[in-house]
Amino acid sequence: MDESAAIEVAREAVETACGCGAESSEASVSIARRLHVEARDSAVARLEGSTGKSLLLRVFCDGRKATLSTSDFSSDGIHEAVARAVAQAELVAADEFAGLPDETTTELVELELCDSAVGDRESVEKVDEALKLERLIREADARVVNSSGSHYTDAVAVTALANSNGFTAGFSWTRAGRSTAPVALDGTVKRIAHYGTAARHLRDLETLESVAKTAVRRAVDLFGARKPATMRVPVIFERDVAAAILDDVFAAVSGANVAAGNSWLSGRLGTRVGSELVDVIDDGRLRAGLGSAPFDGEGVPTRRTTVFEHGMLRTFLYDTYYARKLGATSTGNSTGGGIGPSNFHLAPGSISLDELIGSTQRGVFVVDTIGFATEHASGTYSRGARGFFIEGGELAYPIDEFTIAGQYAEMLAGIDGVANDLRFDASVVSPSFRVAEMTVSGN
Amino acid sequence: MFDEALLSRLIGRALQHGGEFADVFCERRKSLSYRLQDGRIHDASYGVTLGVGIRVVVGESGGYACSDDLSLDALLHAADAASLIARTAPGGQSDAVELRAVPVAAVYESQADNAPDPKRYVALLERADGTARRYDPKVVAVNAHLIDEMQEVWIATSEGRFVCDRRPLVTLGVQVVASDKKERGSGYVGDGGRTSIAYFDRETPELLATEAARIATVNLAASPAPAGEMEMIVGAGGGGVLLHEAVGHGLESDFNRRGTSLYSGRIGERVASELVTIYDDGNLAEERGSLNVDDEGVPGQHKVLVENGVLRGYMQDRLNARLMGVESTGSGRRQSFRFSPQPRMCNTYMPSGVWDVDEIVASTKRGIYAKSFAGGQVEISKGDFVFMVGEGYLVENGKITTPVRNATIIGNGPDAMMKVVAVGNDSRLARRHYTCGKGGQYVPVGVGMPTVKISSITVGGTQHG
Numbered sequence: 049m050d051e052s053a054a055i056e057v058a059r060e061a062v063e064t065a066c067g068c069g070a071e072s073s074e075a076s077v078s079i080a081r082r083l084h085v086e087a088r089d090s091a092v093a094r095l096e097g098s099t100g101k102s103l104l105l106r107v108f109c110d111g112r113k114a115t116l117s118t119s120d121f122s123s124d125g126i127h128e129a130v131a132r133a134v135a136q137a138e139l140v141a142a143d144e145f146a147g148l149p150d151e152t153t154t155e156l157v158e159l160e161l162c163d164s165a166v167g168d169r170e171s172v173e174k175v176d177e178a179l180k181l182e183r184l185i186r187e188a189d190a191r192v193v194n195s196s197g198s199h200y201t202d203a204v205a206v207t208a209l210a211n212s213n214g215f216t217a218g219f220s221w222t223r224a225g226r227s228t229a230p231v232a233l234d235g236t237v238k239r240i241a242h243y244g245t246a247a248r249h250l251r252d253l254e255t256l257e258s259v260a261k262t263a264v265r266r267a268v269d270l271f272g273a274r275k276p277a278t279m280r281v282p283v284i285f286e287r288d289v290a291a292a293i294l295d296d297v298f299a300a301v302s303g304a305n306v307a308a309g310n311s312w313l314s315g316r317l318g319t320r321v322g323s324e325l326v327d328v329i330d331d332g333r334l335r336a337g338l339g340s341a342p343f344d345g346e347g348v349p350t351r352r353t354t355v356f357e358h359g360m361l362r363t364f365l366y367d368t369y370y371a372r373k374l375g376a377t378s379t380g381n382s383t384g385g386g387i388g389p390s391n392f393h394l395a396p397g398s399i400s401l402d403e404l405i406g407s408t409q410r411g412v413f414v415v416d417t418i419g420f421a422t423e424h425a426s427g428t429y430s431r432g433a434r435g436f437f438i439e440g441g442e443l444a445y446p447i448d449e450f451t452i453a454g455q456y457a458e459m460l461a462g463i464d465g466v467a468n469d470l471r472f473d474a475s476v477v478s479p480s481f482r483v484a485e486m487t488v489s490g491n
Numbered sequence: 492m493f494d495e496a497l498l499s500r501l502i503g504r505a506l507q508h509g510g511e512f513a514d515v516f517c518e519r520r521k522s523l524s525y526r527l528q529d530g531r532i533h534d535a536s537y538g539v540t541l542g543v544g545i546r547v548v549v550g551e552s553g554g555y556a557c558s559d560d561l562s563l564d565a566l567l568h569a570a571d572a573a574s575l576i577a578r579t580a581p582g583g584q585s586d587a588v589e590l591r592a593v594p595v596a597a598v599y600e601s602q603a604d605n606a607p608d609p610k611r612y613v614a615l616l617e618r619a620d621g622t623a624r625r626y627d628p629k630v631v632a633v634n635a636h637l638i639d640e641m642q643e644v645w646i647a648t649s650e651g652r653f654v655c656d657r658r659p660l661v662t663l664g665v666q667v668v669a670s671d672k673k674e675r676g677s678g679y680v681g682d683g684g685r686t687s688i689a690y691f692d693r694e695t696p697e698l699l700a701t702e703a704a705r706i707a708t709v710n711l712a713a714s715p716a717p718a719g720e721m722e723m724i725v726g727a728g729g730g731g732v733l734l735h736e737a738v739g740h741g742l743e744s745d746f747n748r749r750g751t752s753l754y755s756g757r758i759g760e761r762v763a764s765e766l767v768t769i770y771d772d773g774n775l776a777e778e779r780g781s782l783n784v785d786d787e788g789v790p791g792q793h794k795v796l797v798e799n800g801v802l803r804g805y806m807q808d809r810l811n812a813r814l815m816g817v818e819s820t821g822s823g824r825r826q827s828f829r830f831s832p833q834p835r836m837c838n839t840y841m842p843s844g845v846w847d848v849d850e851i852v853a854s855t856k857r858g859i860y861a862k863s864f865a866g867g868q869v870e871i872s873k874g875d876f877v878f879m880v881g882e883g884y885l886v887e888n889g890k891i892t893t894p895v896r897n898a899t900i901i902g903n904g905p906d907a908m909m910k911v912v913a914v915g916n917d918s919r920l921a922r923r924h925y926t927c928g929k930g931g932q933y934v935p936v937g938v939g940m941p942t943v944k945i946s947s948i949t950v951g952g953t954q955h956g
Contacts (some may be wrong), residue, residue, distance in 0.1 A: 091551060092576065093551060094553050094554075094576075094831070095552075095554045095575060095576045096553075096554070097556050098557045098558070098569075098572075098829065099558065099559075099560070100557070100559055100829060101560075114534065114536060114537070115534060115537070116537050116538070116539075117536070117537075117539070118538065118540075118541075119540055119541055119542060120539050120559070121559075125539065129537060132537050133536070133537045135609075136609065137535060139525070139609050139610065139612075139613050140534055140535050141532050194749065194751055196746075196749065196751050231751045237873060239872055239873055240751060240870065240871070278719045308528060308632060309631055309668050310668065312675075418876070419866070419868050419877035425668050425676075425677050426674065426677075426897070428896070430897055431877065431899065432875065432899065434875075448875065449875060449903060450901065450949065450951070451877070451950075451951020452951070453716075453899065489718035489901075489951040490719075491719070
């Protein structure tokens with residue numbers, strides 16, 4: 049992948065926009081070569097390859113903003129689309145906060161986002177990896193009778209940005225992933241589980257053996273699950289489920305939601321929301337992090353931001369527009385069209401997950417949830433869940449078909465234990481944690 | 492834009508190492524959108540998706556490559572990449588393909604691409620905003636968006652079939668937040684379909700905004716949802732999300748061919764109460780999920796999925812139909828040229844039964860009345876589902892009493908369908924704004940339902956006891 053070619057496309061798009069009457073503009077270009085292998089049983093079920101490109105252009109005319117996204121890089125195509133976006137901007141209300149950032153990054157820090165081994169590797173090795181993962185899950189347990197496929201995916205890409213203030217920069221990145229979905233059968237009950245790993249560098253991926261083991265454990269461990277009674281008990285969220293809660297916390301600290309009146313954290317800046325154990329950090333500069341980049345979608349330098357410190361809400365996360373609107377400074381979280389996380393996480397504790405479970409007399413350990421919250425305004429959490437009932441510090445028996453519900457504010461305030469199992473395998477991650485008391489609805 | 496000679500050449504190239512069939516999917520999509528926030532047009536955007544996806548199928552294996560570079564070299568390179576799968580599983584032969592253009596019947600009008608005066612979009616959004624704000628002084632925020640898109644597709648297959656389709660899609664969505672300083676409640680209503688923005692002359696922004704504001708104020712006044720097992724009444728229209736999640740996904744043929752769905756191998760068996768009949772239909776005028784032809788070039792169809800409680804059939808795409816020895820049901824869909832097709836739902840609904848809604852409510856001792864759902868999800872192997880209730884009420888001793896907020900319903904698909912004890916005479920399709928996600932691909936769908944009563948379900952709320 050050629051950084052300078054991507055930068056050139058971005059620069060030309062900015063020039064076209066200014067030629068079409070935009071006062072200022074900014075173009076982001078990404079070009080990615082992707083591969084996806086799916087193995088199922090002993091065969092390759094899918095082999096997919098592509099080179100995809102996209103241009104995201106923002107134009108500003110007298111404080112009026114419009115956005116263009118296109119995969120048509122032909123000069124006629126770009127010209128027509130840009131002219132249309134500029135015309136659309138005329139219908140948008142003038143907004144004093146809209147515009148390019150005041151300052152963009154001047155030095156490109158090296159964040160180890162690119163692993164040349166990802167692109168150099170032979171396709172046949174990648175195919176073999178998916179086949180081996182598929183074999184491993186089927187060998188791991190006699191109850192694994194089927195699968196929804198084992199996958200290897202990777203991407204080799206460049207991202208470039210240019211704006212009409214003369215900013216141009218680009219960087220290369222890679223990503224690779226392994227995932228699988230064993231289906232286990234016990235009597236007439238089928239259970240499917242999903243597990244995977246992803247990283248910028250091949251060496252940071254979990255081993256095939258470890259991925260297979262965790263996936264199979266998730267598929268078979270819940271056999272014989274009962275529906276629990278309705279009760280209020282401590283709830284431990286395993287790290288994947290905990291990460292989904294952090295996704296919602298991210299939404300609530302996103303400046304866009306705060307400004308739109310769509311966050312339960314509105315008006316709580318500088319107040320204590322979480323327990324002492326709640327340290328939440330967004331770190332765009334994490335080495336080799338999946339959410340890392342030298343600059344954000346507007347060219348603003350990324351940074352490490354402490355969002356919650358010992359439970360105290362210190363700041364929201366902003367791009368340039370919402371920072372101006374809310375009287376703050378951009379935290380380098382622009383995605384070019386919105387506000388996005390950069391390795392947003394809850395800081396790990398010092399005890400293991402086993403110790404956390406061991407210190408719980410009676411409670412629920414949640415390993416999987418289904419459903420998603422929609423009520424960001426009121427801050428209500430509610431999910432279907434599966435997991436285990438904890439008795440005397442041990443996993444007594446599996447449970448499913450229940451829901452857990454509560455207010456995010458109460459949940460963060462109720463966190464009384466955090467494990468040390470944090471892994472940066474996505475852009476929003478969390479260690480496992482325990483909430484002192486929540487409503488579990490079953491029978 | 493994509494001629495037969497080019498597509499024919501690409502298919503020949505894709506089959507250079509063999510393969511049972513190949514297809515080429517070309518797409519051009521243009522999408523305009525406007526978003527209103529804080530009482531004014533906050534941003535506008537224009538999107539273009541343009542590219543070609545090439546697929547080769549050998550047995551259970553599929554090779555796929557796509558290109559957004561339309562130069563001949565890039566397209567031939569993509570055909571070469573797709574052809575590699577045939578090396579991992581050799582078989583079949585390749586013949587030169589002669590393409591024949593096949594006309595398709597139209598269930599929606601493939602309107603000319605003459606964009607309306609952009610001021611009309613802005614006016615629709617402003618009318619929605621004004622209506623919601625006048626509805627109640629407690630309305631504190633209104634967000635509205637309007638999307639108008641046209642997707643054009645050209646599909647060629649190695650059997651020589653060549654079809655084109657133009658698929659319009661408009662959506663107007665209104666989200667309203669009401670607040671009394673202490674609590675907040677929100678309501679969302681969206682509508683549109685495979686038509687033009689003239690649709691909103693009938694279903695006006697005033698209607699949609701009033702409904703969204705009404706739901707927001709109901710939710711503001713609502714009590715926390717109860718927790719535990721109780722009866723459930725599912726509201727007509729939007730309640731159809733229940734069918735989509737609890738049954739529909741489990742009847743998609745990929746899961747069944749692979750044996751990962753709990754409905755695998757059960758055609759002809761009783762899977763629901765005998766009151767339950769479920770259709771999936773790609774031929775309903777204006778509906779979001781309708782398709783003149785699917786993304787594999789097969790015409791949209793009316794499918795009987797469940798009839799009087801008995802499982803009748805799956806939704807098939809070409810690859811899975813071929814392996815299961817049946818015909819495609821026109822259910823092969825994809826998000827864009829970047830994705831290979833999957834079997835998907837179109838518009839899934841249950842026809843009317845015989846009960847009056849009043850009778851259903853009167854027969855309910857203690858339950859929750861879910862008038863609409865804000866979303867749902869299913870796990871297809873065991874069939875467990877969850878739904879978030881968008882607008883819900885308690886029913887006590889045959890009467891609708893207090894509104895409840897943030898209820899989550901959890902259950903098991905076949906179990907809930909067995910527990911259907913009453914089906915209303917008021918079946919209708921929901922307002923059109925649903926999008927379904929599967930394997931990372933999002934496609935527009937429709938749902939519909941009469942008022943239905945389920946004898947027991949678990950409600951997950953925060954009020955224990």
